[in-house]
Amino acid sequence: MAPLPYRRTCQFRRLWYGVISLTSVVALFPLIFLAVIDYRATQHDLESEILLRTSRLVSNTRRTISYFLEERKSALDFIIHDNSFEQCADPGRLASILDRLKQTFGGFIDLGLIDPLGIQRVYVGPYGLTGKDYSVQEWYREVVTQGTYISDIFLGYRNIPHLVVAVKYASESGSYCVLRATLDTKKFNKLLSNLEMAGEGDAFIINHQGILQTPSRFHGKVFEKISLPIPKYAPKTRVYEWETPEGTELIIGYRYIKDSPFILMVTKQKSELMKPWYNTRKKLIGFLVISMVIILMVIFGGTTYMVNRIYTADQKLIMTLHQVEYSNKMASLGRLAAGVAHEINNPLAIINEKAGLIKDLLTFKKEYAQDHTLSAAIEVILSSVKRCGRITKRLLGFARHMDVSIQSIHVGEMVSEVLEFLHKEAEYRAITISLDISDDIPQIETDAGKLQQILLNIINNAFAAMEKGGNLEISAGMSGDDRVSITITDDGCGISQANLKQIFEPFFSTKTLAGGTGLGLSITYGLVQELGGSIDVKSEEGKGTAFTVTLPLAMG
């Protein structure tokens, strides 16, 4: 009795776990998988994008700087080609050329012409360098051999950073001269400072020794050695990641500027650049988590609801089945045990009388009537008997009326409920059922469980008596003013007259009943009695049987 519901609960729990696990995995796995792939792809793309952008920036900036330097070089070239050596050697002419250069290009500080011996023959500018001898200087040698020269940036006039550009002019005769100019770095620096850069970007120029040529925001002061490693020579733009000793991750892009001592460097802080990504990532993860939570909640809730529904329906069915079986069995067990009542009550009655007799015998002698210990002992005996009697009454009371609960029943509804319970059986046996419930039947006060039992037992019996394709008719109507009668008629094999008398005896059966205990009708008889009603049977062999149950409107 007790283990069965528990076992089924276990199964349902397993079902619940199973469904939830499976659904969760199926729902979440693709989601997570795709999210992870998307995440990594996006991150990778972003990083690539950053590197690419930096590379492009560096390349573009380099181009600008190169162009700037080329422009200045070309200017000098033009001047030398445009003017003859004599014209250049003329200080006045040179001075006006310088003026014009200042006006147009801007940034030219001085201008000088150096003869093939390395002596600056003519000079216009603030430094008074006329006659200076450059022949042994590195740069002079370089410009003589290379044809051009660009200097490092140095602190010059008024402590302003300058750079020198020089070009050589070689005449057909084989002689040459060098035109040299000093420029300030204002425009030069502007090229870098005008760059729009995200991510705390820093664009600057260093020379091949790592000395900063232009201001850097983070990596040192001008003319100081840079706090970053000097990048190795590469013909094209390179971008790489590097972590500072302080732990900052940097994206560094650089380019060696051809024909100049300069290396262009651009640094950006990775974390700053990745900021939008981090935001997006946060949103993505947040969305993912919320989605997962919602999905899990829905799965959880939905599964619980459905499993509960199945469980409840299942349980109801099982309980009903068990109830019927259990009721039948209990009813008979109860009847068996109630039969024991006399076995307990009779001896009790005897003991009661005997004890009463002792009391009688002793009370007639007045001495004893006053003897308290005597009467006390007798009273205990008598009261124990009384109490036993009360308990026995309870035992019998509940053995018979184990589940007495009187309710208001609508007969038609009850019949329908019972039929619903048996409809699968009826279908299987292809039995046609017709109902004829009278409208004028009021609600009756009776024990619903027992009435259900009675109807189930009788209808089951009818089913057993019919071959496939039988007809069952249930009718109900008033019988007099105070009683309701329910008649269940089948067209099965019927019962012989001789057997009709015995039909309600316990264990009486005239045929092999698969699944029947032969008790059904005797129990039914007992139940009908308990409801204060009566049961009657009419039958004709080969034609059919009709059971009529008559019940009072209200149980007495």
Added chain:
Amino acid sequence: MLRQGVQPDPVGMAIELTEKISLRLGELQSAADRLSRILERERERTGEDAPRIDKVMVSIERHTRLLSGKVRVVNRFFRRIGQASSLFDLKELIEEAALFSARLAHLKRIAVTVQTDEDLPKFRSNPAGLHFLVSGIMARILTGMREGGTLLVKGVEQDGRALIQVEGKGQWKEGFTEAVEVDDLFRPVAGEIPVERGVVLSSETEGLSVKRVSLFLDVTTDRSPTTT
């Protein structure tokens, strides 16, 4: 989350009530003892009534003792019924079934005799099922008998199996001509007890009266005392 229903417990109730009765009977018994002792002391004073009083006291004690025994048997029955499966004593089962049939037998003035082997082996099954079967068989046989006669209930060991046999001796009701397959009648009930574990039922009938039913049960060789 998953809801479970609560089943009523009439069996537990019955166990409780029968135990309460036993307690009261115990009180009754001790009160009767006390009374006897007092009356013993007062013997001289009771005089001519003494033998009569003695007889009644003896009778009270006897009936109380017998009743306690019966209540114990009923209590034992309900305790056993409450279990789903157990190893139990067939002697006890027969004693209980006989008690249940006592009233029906008494009304038909049929004497119930019980013969059981002292060391009848134990049987493992659904106790309610077997009880049902045996009590039902007894009731069925009794129903077909006329007044007077005996119902013999035997519990013996035979060929390594336990045999429970119920036989009615006396006169039988007449008037029926159809034979009835009693085996089939009881098989559904026997199905309560796992038939695979060895319950074989055979019966002898005459007309619609069941005269004798034999139940062969495969038993265990476990002779340890049962915990009831």
Added chain:
Amino acid sequence: MRVLLVDDESELVSTLAERLAIRGIQADWVTEAEDALRMAEANCYDVAVLDIRLPGMSGLDLQNIMKSKCPDLKFIFMTGHGSQGDFQAGTTEAGPDYYLVKPVSIEELMEKMNKLTSESGDPE
């Protein structure tokens, strides 16, 4: 008052008779329905106390037979909670005034007996 007690439990019915005797009521007791009929024919009783169910016969049937023999005889029933059917039959037929539930209280029994015998005519 003469009383006839009929119950299949001899120890009960004999003790009951003894107790009635102590109270000055002459009570005869039998355990068989046939003996009850025999006694009722032989003697004139005022009240018959019957158990509702006797072996072989229901107390009600016995009542009917006895009534045909002694029409003036009054009846009281005893019942032991044995059968619901008998119970209900008892109350409908005999009426609640005329039955007692075992174990009976002797005072109640005497009360009912006195009531029956003091009434003149048929209680029905």
